[in-house]
Amino acid sequence: MRNLFIQQRIAIAVFAILSLMILAGCYLFSISLAKTSFASGAILLTCILFLACYQLRKKLSILPIGSASTWLQFHIFIGFLSFVLFMLHMKMRIPDGLFEFILFLTYFTVFLSGVLGWLLSRSIPHRLLSRGEEVIFERIPLHRRKIHDKVKALVFENAGDGKAIPDFYEQHLRTFFEGPRNQLRHILHSERHRHQLSQKIAALKPFLNEQEQATLLQITKKIQLKDDLDYQYIFQAIIKAWLFVHVPLTYSLIIFALYHTLAVCAFASMSR
Amino acid sequence: MTEPLQSFDWKSSNYERPSNTWVCGRMCEAGEPCRLGPSSKGGCQVQSQCEPQEKDGKYQCTRSVINGGKCKDGPSPDGNCCQPDTSCQPRRSLLARRRLLGGIAAFIAASLCLFIFGGSSPSSLLSPGEVTASHANFESNCNACHTAAAGGLGTWIQTAFDGDAALKDTARCLKCHTEMGERALFAHGLPVNKLAEITERIRKETASTTAPLALQLASLAGHPAANDKLACSTCHREHHGREASLTHLTDLQCQACHTRQFKSFQHGHPALGDYPYERRSRIYFDHDAHLNRYFAKDEFKRTMPAGRKPEACNSCHTPDATGGIMLTGSFENTCASCHEPQIEDVEFPGVPFFALPSIPANALKAQGEWPNTAGPFKTAKLPQLMELLLEYDPHYRNAIKQLGDVDFRKLHSIDPEHNAAVAEIAWSIKELLYEIATTGESALKQRLGDSSPEYLHLTPSIVPTLTQAQLIWFPNLATEIKYHREKKPVPHPTSQKIAQQTSSFSIDASSGWSISESDFTIRYRPMGHADPLLKGWLDRAIQSNIQALDNDSMWHILSNPTASGTEDTQGALASGRCLMCHSVDQDLESGISLINWKPLPAQQMQKHFTEFSHGPHLLTGQQENCKGCHTFENLRTENPAILKRDYFIRASSNLFWQINVDSQQTCTSGFQPINRQTCVTCHNKTTATQSCLQCHNYHTHKLTENH
Numbered sequence: 001m002r003n004l005f006i007q008q009r010i011a012i013a014v015f016a017i018l019s020l021m022i023l024a025g026c027y028l029f030s031i032s033l034a035k036t037s038f039a040s041g042a043i044l045l046t047c048i049l050f051l052a053c054y055q056l057r058k059k060l061s062i063l064p065i066g067s068a069s070t071w072l073q074f075h076i077f078i079g080f081l082s083f084v085l086f087m088l089h090m091k092m093r094i095p096d097g098l099f100e101f102i103l104f105l106t107y108f109t110v111f112l113s114g115v116l117g118w119l120l121s122r123s124i125p126h127r128l129l130s131r132g133e134e135v136i137f138e139r140i141p142l143h144r145r146k147i148h149d150k151v152k153a154l155v156f157e158n159a160g161d162g163k164a165i166p167d168f169y170e171q172h173l174r175t176f177f178e179g180p181r182n183q184l185r186h187i188l189h190s191e192r193h194r195h196q197l198s199q200k201i202a203a204l205k206p207f208l209n210e211q212e213q214a215t216l217l218q219i220t221k222k223i224q225l226k227d228d229l230d231y232q233y234i235f236q237a238i239i240k241a242w243l244f245v246h247v248p249l250t251y252s253l254i255i256f257a258l259y260h261t262l263a264v265c266a267f268a269s270m271s272r
Numbered sequence: 273m274t275e276p277l278q279s280f281d282w283k284s285s286n287y288e289r290p291s292n293t294w295v296c297g298r299m300c301e302a303g304e305p306c307r308l309g310p311s312s313k314g315g316c317q318v319q320s321q322c323e324p325q326e327k328d329g330k331y332q333c334t335r336s337v338i339n340g341g342k343c344k345d346g347p348s349p350d351g352n353c354c355q356p357d358t359s360c361q362p363r364r365s366l367l368a369r370r371r372l373l374g375g376i377a378a379f380i381a382a383s384l385c386l387f388i389f390g391g392s393s394p395s396s397l398l399s400p401g402e403v404t405a406s407h408a409n410f411e412s413n414c415n416a417c418h419t420a421a422a423g424g425l426g427t428w429i430q431t432a433f434d435g436d437a438a439l440k441d442t443a444r445c446l447k448c449h450t451e452m453g454e455r456a457l458f459a460h461g462l463p464v465n466k467l468a469e470i471t472e473r474i475r476k477e478t479a480s481t482t483a484p485l486a487l488q489l490a491s492l493a494g495h496p497a498a499n500d501k502l503a504c505s506t507c508h509r510e511h512h513g514r515e516a517s518l519t520h521l522t523d524l525q526c527q528a529c530h531t532r533q534f535k536s537f538q539h540g541h542p543a544l545g546d547y548p549y550e551r552r553s554r555i556y557f558d559h560d561a562h563l564n565r566y567f568a569k570d571e572f573k574r575t576m577p578a579g580r581k582p583e584a585c586n587s588c589h590t591p592d593a594t595g596g597i598m599l600t601g602s603f604e605n606t607c608a609s610c611h612e613p614q615i616e617d618v619e620f621p622g623v624p625f626f627a628l629p630s631i632p633a634n635a636l637k638a639q640g641e642w643p644n645t646a647g648p649f650k651t652a653k654l655p656q657l658m659e660l661l662l663e664y665d666p667h668y669r670n671a672i673k674q675l676g677d678v679d680f681r682k683l684h685s686i687d688p689e690h691n692a693a694v695a696e697i698a699w700s701i702k703e704l705l706y707e708i709a710t711t712g713e714s715a716l717k718q719r720l721g722d723s724s725p726e727y728l729h730l731t732p733s734i735v736p737t738l739t740q741a742q743l744i745w746f747p748n749l750a751t752e753i754k755y756h757r758e759k760k761p762v763p764h765p766t767s768q769k770i771a772q773q774t775s776s777f778s779i780d781a782s783s784g785w786s787i788s789e790s791d792f793t794i795r796y797r798p799m800g801h802a803d804p805l806l807k808g809w810l811d812r813a814i815q816s817n818i819q820a821l822d823n824d825s826m827w828h829i830l831s832n833p834t835a836s837g838t839e840d841t842q843g844a845l846a847s848g849r850c851l852m853c854h855s856v857d858q859d860l861e862s863g864i865s866l867i868n869w870k871p872l873p874a875q876q877m878q879k880h881f882t883e884f885s886h887g888p889h890l891l892t893g894q895q896e897n898c899k900g901c902h903t904f905e906n907l908r909t910e911n912p913a914i915l916k917r918d919y920f921i922r923a924s925s926n927l928f929w930q931i932n933v934d935s936q937q938t939c940t941s942g943f944q945p946i947n948r949q950t951c952v953t954c955h956n957k958t959t960a961t962q963s964c965l966q967c968h969n970y971h972t973h974k975l976t977e978n979h
Contacts, residue, residue: 031490031524033506096401096513099388106381135278138288138295138365143277145303229277240366248374252381259385263398265432266420268505 011077019084026088040089041264045257047082051075052250079114086111099263103256110253113246120242124235132228137236140180143229148177151222154215162212165219168204172197173219177226183234194227293368297360310362318360321353389425401511404518417444417510438503445504452971457501459529460881460972464499471531478542483533486524495528507970519965526964537962538952546945547882553941554868555600556853560904560942572610579610585898595887600871603801615801622786622795623826624655625734628745629680631698635691640752640762642698643745644792652679655793656826657727657734661704664719668700699756705742706753708735726812731804737785737794744787807869810850814865882967901950902943 022043030036054075058068065071086107095101128134135143155169175181182193201220208216279285286305294314299305308317319339324331324347331347345354364372388397403411414421419440420431431437439457446456455461462470496502507525508518527533534540566572567581582588588606589598600606628644636642653659662668671693672678675686683694707715712735720727742749755762784799798806813827851867858865890897955962 028486028490029493031486031522032493032495032528033525034493035505097399097511098397100400102384133277136288138290138299139278139286141299141303142305143303146277225277244370244373247370248377251374251378255378255381255385259388262428262432266428266437267398267414267418267431 011073015077015080018081022081022084023088035268037089037268038264040085041261044082044085044089045261047078047085048253048257050078051082052254055247055250076114076118079111079118083111099256100260103253103260106249106253106256110246110249113242113249117239117242117246120239124239128232128235132225132232135229135232137233137240140229140233140236144177144179144226147222147226147229151177151219151226154218154222162209164204164207165212165215168200169219172200173223176223180230180233182227182230186231186234187238194223197223290365291367292365294362295365297362300363301360306358306360314362314364316359316362318358320355320358322355324351324353326351399511402513403510404512404516405514406518407510408514417441419444438505439501441505442503457503459496459500459502460970462972474542475531477545478532480532481534481540483527484524484535487527487533490524490528519970521965521970523964526968526970536957537948537964537966538956541948544946544948544951548884549941549943549945553871554855554857555871556855556941558942563942564904576610576613578613582606589898591886591890594885595890596883596885597872598886608801612801615798617798620797621788622784622797624651624793624795625657626738626741626794627651627655627658628701628792629654629683629697631694632684634688635683635686635694636698637691637695639695639699640702640756641746641748647791649681649683650791652681654680656824658701658704660724660727661716661719662697662700664721665700665703667696667703671696671700702746702749702753702756705738705746706749709739709742709749712739726809726815728812729808731808732783732785734785734794734796737783737787741787741794744789745792802869806850810867814856814867881969881972883969884967901946905942905944 022040026036026040029039054071057063057065057071061068090104095104151169151173155166155173176197185191185193198220201216201223205213205216286307292309293312294310296305296309297316306318311317319335322333322335322339322343325334326332331349331351333342333346333353335342343354347353398414399411402408407417410416419437420428423430434440442457446452449456453461455463458464459467496506507521510518523536532542534542570581572579572581588601590601591597592599603611627649628642630644630647630649631642633642633645636645654662674693675690675697678686686694704715704719707719711718713733716735717728746752752762782799784796784803784805786795786797787793788795796805809826813824855868856865857868889901952962955966
């Protein structure tokens with residue numbers, strides 16, 4: 001933990017130094033009447049291509065080019081550095097041209113989605129650990145179905161002859177167990193839905209015999225299990241969803257950036 | 273303790289492959305995946321149903337062993353499989369969906385790029401921003417400024433790797449900006465050798481100061497070389513909006529290429545030298561003498577009683593419409609009250625252009641009339657114009673040849689053997705007058721030809737006066753010429769006839785020309801300031817052969833600004849001393865000379881390295897403001913000494929007033945050069961008005977073309 005803390009401090013310090021060096025370099029470059037946009041643009045393009053290589057690295061896991069974890073650290077570091085370069089490249093203003101505005105929006109969306117992903121990857125694992133069992137995201141439908149089957153068995157086979165529990169199930173629990181529920185409340189850390197259901201169960205309890213009460217107790221545990229599974233589902237879904245913005249737009253960004261580079265080199269020639 | 277949801281033992285746990293493209297549809301719908309899973313192409317591999325085949329009138333199960341073998345029940349009698357259809361519709365995995373989305377995003381991006389590239393007018397889409405207002409008219413025409421826009425993708429790629437692309441683009445800039453001249457691509461628009469010369473001079477004249485750290489570090493990145501061609505885009509960056517400044521540069525950027533680098537105008541800027549007196553003023557005016565002597569105690573009233581003293585600086589100097597330069601008032605409004613009477617000089621009889629020499633009667637031998645036989649003749653030579661006209665005549669040339677270095681004041685004492693030559697001169701003069709009387713201007717043109725163009729087209733013309741003079745002095749000239757040409761004795765006219773003819777003449781004195789019957793001369797007396805004849809003659813004279821002008825008595829009379837005297841002594845006359853105030857500039861390259869008739873017309877303002885605008889400096893109390901910067905030299909030198917020292921420094925030919933580059937001798941019109949510290953009192957770090965561009969221009973094309 002201490003090592004991690006020190007590493008973070010070092011990373012921040014290196015980032016600050018590099019950013020200052022880039023800013024100073026561009027400033028000094030501009031004094032000599034050189035086209036700083038070309039310099040910042042070239043470095044920015046290199047950064048973007050390097051960032052995109054992270055995806056490639058994940059696919060080529062067989063190659064001995066560093067661990068994915070190290071690559072991720074560099075990906076985050078270079079990602080933030082690219083933002084400094086981007087702002088420098090744009091001279092801190094929103095571009096006027098349509099194409100450049102699209103490029104600006106694309107970069108910004110990719111960057112912000114990346115930042116969001118970084119923040120999520122930092123906060124969600126703690127949440128996931130805090131509640132329920134760690135499960136593989138792809139298997140969640142299977143677990144949900146199993147829980148539902150067990151609940152159904154409890155309701156229809158172990159509940160005796162009474163109709164109270166089956167009615168309660170049909171009225172309040174079927175929909176709950178059929179699929180992921182209360183996603184927004186989980187995101188907001190709200191447990192209101194569980195309290196509401198608990199109140200309903202508590203209201204039902206006085207009208208049940210002992211066997212039914214025992215069954216209801218088991219069902220209550222399954223409700224807790226299913227709710228935890230929903231919690232796991234929504235947060236795991238979120239941690240995967242941001243990539244649906246980040247990764248596809250990266251492809252667009254690379255194409256736009258290469259096109260922009262060609263256009264700039266042709267129309268704003270690099271020579272003095 | 274509840275049973276864990278997830279078991280990881282090899283029997284009960286499937287091996288998850290999230291990188292697979294397809295996921296079992298039943299897994300997604302109900303969480304009940306089959307163990308086979310979908311195929312790599314997205315097909316369900318569950319084949320619960322088979323296609324029974326009829327054999328001997330009975331359907332038989334065809335399920336393969338791989339798929340579970342034959343069913344117990346077998347097909348129905350109508351040939352349908354007894355197993356329910358349990359196949360699903362596999363779905364894409366998350367990864368596959370992301371890949372698909374990535375493909376779509378890339379496709380959209382590539383399509384957009386192609387659309388922009390292939391569109392009929394890509395400019396509006398590709399343009400990085402609006403151009404400045406001055407270029408807005410051709411904003412939609414990329415080809416006007418960019419060579420890359422002339423072709424397709426191939427041209428783009430070619431241009432991107434073309435090292436001279438920026439210069440090619442610059443050539444397009446210069447199609448419109450022709451004012452930049454031929455050396456537009458060089459630093460400051462100066463020739464390389466000129467720039468090197470200036471650099472060397474600055475290196476020698478200015479002390480080296482410590483350059484700012486930023487400049488020292490920036491020098492490591494290099495800077496445009498002095499002998500390199502520079503593209504416009506080096507400094508001018510377009511597409512930053514309508515209101516963007518194309519000319520903005522920081523002080524450090526300005527200094528990047530400079531030899532002497534310094535912190536700011538306040539700290540380290542070299543002294544201003546002779547500024548603003550790098551050259552003398554076009555109109556000479558000694559402010560010190562006028563303001564501190566003539567006007568101080570109304571001394572001028574003694575000699576110029578009608579003169580008016582200016583109340584303040586703005587009595588003579590007012591800013592132009594832009595406020596940039598201080599214009600000098602007209603002669604009529606500023607100098608005339610004192611100096612117009614001097615120039616009009618009513619006592620002055622005029623400059624002689626034509627004169628009949630006094631020829632003794634015995635030399636003429638009674639061959640025709642000669643009115644001036646006894647009177648004195650004041651000059652050794654005939655007037656310049658008259659000489660030029662006579663030189664056309666071979667008889668005159670022969671006569672002069674015979675007489676040698678003749679002094680026309682002493683024709684009466686000439687050797688009798690030369691009487692024939694003297695008579696020939698008389699007849700040449702008569703022939704000249706006769707020709708002018710009969711053919712007018714064409715006679716002048718024929719006789720002067722190309723040799724003395726400055727005497728052609730005198731305005732007002734001398735011809736009418738010459739014609740009148742001929743009628744007065746030689747009323748029977750036509751008859752005389754006729755007889756003379758036929759070599760017959762010329763009859764003597766009656767005095768009555770002469771009197772009759774003479775009385776019918778009237779001379780228009782308002783033209784400036786006059787006929788003097790006392791000394792038989794035709795004179796021109798300037799009509800006042802800016803006399804058209806003298807102005808025209810001087811303008812043409814300085815364009816002529818300067819060696820010839822050195823021998824021109826007219827030039828001696830009218831061009832010498834300091835001497836004084838009369839036409840007899842070849843000194844300048846008050847009315848002819850145009851060049852006393854109006855200087856002459858000569859273009860060193862073209863050799864064309866120009867008399868500065870005007871102080872500095874605003875339209876002739878040229879771009880210099882340094883530019884100053886009076887407007888912002890004249891906020892209140894003009895007089896006080898002027899004196900704040902323009903302080904007198906206080907040399908108290910006598911006027912003629914100042915004239916000789918500062919103003920009238922002649923070239924080796926002794927004709928032209930050259931620009932005096934010597935700071936010790938530069939004419940300052942009585943003022944000290946501007947002191948940098950005076951400027952620093954306002955232009956400093958506190959007021960943030962000490963930028964290089966506040967005073968300096970980069971482009972000096974006009975300067976280089978004209979100087």
